[in-house]
Amino acid sequence: MEPQAKRRKEMDKCDTWDVLPVLSDEKSRDTELLPAYAAPIIEKRETSRLVKELSLIYPLPGLQHIKRVRACKDKSSPHPLEVIVCLARDVAKGVMPADLLRSQSFDSSGLGEPFLVEIPANPPLTRPQFEKASKHWPTSFHEDKQVTSALRGQLFTADQKAKMQDYMTAAVQAAKSGREMGMDAVGAVIVDPESEQIVAVGHDCKRGAQPLHHAVMVCIDLVACGQGGGAYNYEKYPACQFSSSDFFRNGCNSKETGQPYICTGYDLYVTREPCVMCAMALVHSRINRVFYGAPSADGALGTKYKIHCQKDLNHRFEVFKAVMLNACEALHKK
Amino acid sequence: MILIDMQTDRFDPEKSEFLQPSESEIQTWMSKAFDMGIEALENGEVPVGCLMVYNNEIIGKGRNEVNETKNATRHAEMVALDQVLDWCRVREKDPKEVCEQTVLYVTVEPCIMCAAALRLLYIPLVVYGCKNERFGGCGSVLDISSDHLPHTGTTFKCIAGNRAEEAVEMLKTFYKQENPNAPKPKVRKDLVSPPGGAVVIQVNQGPQH
Ligand SMILES: [Zn+2]
Ligand SMILES: [Zn+2]
Numbered sequence: 001m002e003p004q005a006k007r008r009k010e011m012d013k014c015d016t017w018d019v020l021p022v023l024s025d026e027k028s029r030d031t032e033l034l035p036a037y038a039a040p041i042i043e044k045r046e047t048s049r050l051v052k053e054l055s056l057i058y059p060l061p062g063l064q065h066i067k068r069v070r071a072c073k074d075k076s077s078p079h080p081l082e083v084i085v086c087l088a089r090d091v092a093k094g095v096m097p098a099d100l101l102r103s104q105s106f107d108s109s110g111l112g113e114p115f116l117v118e119i120p121a122n123p124p125l126t127r128p129q130f131e132k133a134s135k136h137w138p139t140s141f142h143e144d145k146q147v148t149s150a151l152r153g154q155l156f157t158a159d160q161k162a163k164m165q166d167y168m169t170a171a172v173q174a175a176k177s178g179r180e181m182g183m184d185a186v187g188a189v190i191v192d193p194e195s196e197q198i199v200a201v202g203h204d205c206k207r208g209a210q211p212l213h214h215a216v217m218v219c220i221d222l223v224a225c226g227q228g229g230g231a232y233n234y235e236k237y238p239a240c241q242f243s244s245s246d247f248f249r250n251g252c253n254s255k256e257t258g259q260p261y262i263c264t265g266y267d268l269y270v271t272r273e274p275c276v277m278c279a280m281a282l283v284h285s286r287i288n289r290v291f292y293g294a295p296s297a298d299g300a301l302g303t304k305y306k307i308h309c310q311k312d313l314n315h316r317f318e319v320f321k322a323v324m325l326n327a328c329e330a331l332h333k334k
Numbered sequence: 335m336i337l338i339d340m341q342t343d344r345f346d347p348e349k350s351e352f353l354q355p356s357e358s359e360i361q362t363w364m365s366k367a368f369d370m371g372i373e374a375l376e377n378g379e380v381p382v383g384c385l386m387v388y389n390n391e392i393i394g395k396g397r398n399e400v401n402e403t404k405n406a407t408r409h410a411e412m413v414a415l416d417q418v419l420d421w422c423r424v425r426e427k428d429p430k431e432v433c434e435q436t437v438l439y440v441t442v443e444p445c446i447m448c449a450a451a452l453r454l455l456y457i458p459l460v461v462y463g464c465k466n467e468r469f470g471g472c473g474s475v476l477d478i479s480s481d482h483l484p485h486t487g488t489t490f491k492c493i494a495g496n497r498a499e500e501a502v503e504m505l506k507t508f509y510k511q512e513n514p515n516a517p518k519p520k521v522r523k524d525l526v527s528p529p530g531g532a533v534v535i536q537v538n539q540g541p542q543h
Contacts, residue, residue, distance in 0.1 A: 209423050212415065212451055221405050229404025231416075262404055275486060276478055277454065280447035280471070284406040298485040305476065307446070312475045314468065 016326065018153035019164065019291070022302040022319040024309040027125045027147070031132045033118040034063075035088035037097060039111045040079040041069070046110030050083060053106045058086035065123035067138040084137075085114050126151060150320075164291060167191050167269040168324045170201055171293075175215070175271050175331050177239030178203030185331040188215040188270040190223055190263065193288070199223055199266060200242040205234075216270055216278035220285050223262050261286035271328040273299030273321065279307040282317070289318045293328025353459050355437060360461055363387055363439040364496050368463075370397065371441045371504050378511065381504040384410040384440040386418050386457075388432055394418040411440060411448035415455060433457050441501040443494065446471035449478035453487035461493045463501030 041047055051068050060066055069083045085100055097115070101108035120133035123140070127148045130141040149155045156164070167189050175187030184204040192199050202218035210232075218240055224230040226242035234240040263285035271293045274282065279300035282290060290301060290308065300307045301319045308319045355363075363385065370383030374397055386394035396414030400406055418436065422429045433455045438444075441463040444452060449471030452460065460472065460479070471478040472492045480489050 209419055211419070211429065212412070212454060217407060220407055221403075224403055224405035227404050229402070231399070231403045231405055231408055261406060275450065276471075276476075276483070277447050277450035277486075280445065280450065280469075281407040284445075284447060286406070296485075298483045304481075304483065310475065312468070
């Protein structure tokens with residue numbers, strides 16, 4: 001096959017999987033709603049006065065994202081605008097909605113009968129959240145364009161996906177080599193995205209005497225080996241490899257900073273979502289980004305925890321899943 | 335007959351109850367862990383002391399090896415767990431059977447990574463000094479020790495707060511040395527830098543329970 005045609009075919013294969021971001025709970029949760037009273041504005045020219053007075057009597061603390069006034073969805077409605085009066089929880093017991101406006105010392109002329117609505121409790125952080133929230137009541141939204149295109153699976157170009165496929169293919173290969181030695185079929189690759197070079201390839205090495213040698217732990221130690229460190233020897237595992245360029249032999253990387261944050265700037269490709277131990281090891285190693293294939297039952301980068309965006313931790317990183325999902329899932333089928 | 339049955343039952347309680355060390359045992363082993371921490375501090379290393387005790391015998395002893403291995407995961411607990419595995423291999427013992435009867439004594443709450451490793455190896459009990467507010471995996475940041483994770487080994491119990499103030503004091507002293515304005519102890523430069531396992535110091539930390 002012509003090289004170009006071959007490339008084309010690979011790119012076509014990339015279309016069978018998406019790279020999906022694993023976002024924080026705040027960014028991925030469902031829209032929470034608060035019951036509130038709204039009222040139609042019958043006299044349009046009273047709008048600005050009504051809004052001013054209502055926000056004095058019924059401020060909406062913590063709900064800065066809520067637009068106080070909305071245009072009526074129904075174009076045939078006799079009144080074009082509606083305004084939030086107050087939150088339902090701010091209404092004293094026994095007060096009827098109709099009394100709401102009369103019981104206050106303000107001029108409610110121009111307002112119609114209050115009615116119940118539901119308004120979004122939190123500011124939308126992603127476009128899907130914004131779209132859902134807007135169905136209930138209009139909100140402001142500061143769009144992060146990168147998140148929007150990531151959620152559409154459009155953050156990466158076809159070329160970038162082809163490279164991801166190369167890296168994940170290497171991880172799948174490593175997983176298969178490990179499996180042949182009786183290990184769990186999990187493979188991992190650490191890449192320097194600047195040079196586009198693979199820095200280390202490893203697979204699960206649990207069976208035998210090292211139950212903590214998960215593929216990610218092996219890979220991190222292989223990177224350390226490449227920088228003149230490392231805690232273990234991997235001679236028994238020919239598929240576990242690291243590159244030790246002059247750069248690493250000179251130890252520039254760690255000498256410059258004086259700190260063993262060896263994965264700074266590196267990306268990890270791993271066939272299966274890392275466990276808690278491995279995910280936290282990636283925090284300690286200051287990984288740049290993680291791409292994984294299949295989710296895992298106690299997974300710590302999306303399934304059970306989201307350690308990459310855990311509050312209180314001193315290092316955060318981006319995580320993407322479903323890279324070559326089918327090939328990664330197939331590793332665990334007999 | 336019934337009486338005998340009841341007696342045998344007494345020898346089959348939950349493993350952690352079976353392993354409950356006495357107050358004096360805790361004091362003895364924790365004081366050894368603190369000695370290790372102080373020794374590390376004197377050498378300009380992260381002052382975390384950690385030992386694994388099985389049948390009244392120390393079978394694993396760890397100190398932070400992050401700098402010499404350039405591997406940010408080489409926390410004292412990980413090093414000690416490797417020694418336990420070596421100990422089992424040499425004696426041809428089943429690691430699971432040994433670990434299920436092994437207690438970790440450590441001056442600082444294990445981090446999230448180490449807590450998961452302890453689960454994966456079925457360690458049933460951890461006795462520690464002060465909290466690790468920055469990375470702690472036994473309640474401070476996450477509660478890996480007791481969360482429901484059916485595919486991540488077994489949960490473990492914690493006895494916290496043993497000589498917590500002293501443990502905090504050791505860490506404070508270490509980070510004072512870290513301060514570039516403070517006089518540096520005469521140790522290799524690469525040993526002075528804080529490792530991935532650094533813990534934050536809470537100055538106003540009360541006693542932990
Ligand atoms: Zn793992
Ligand atoms: Zn740790």
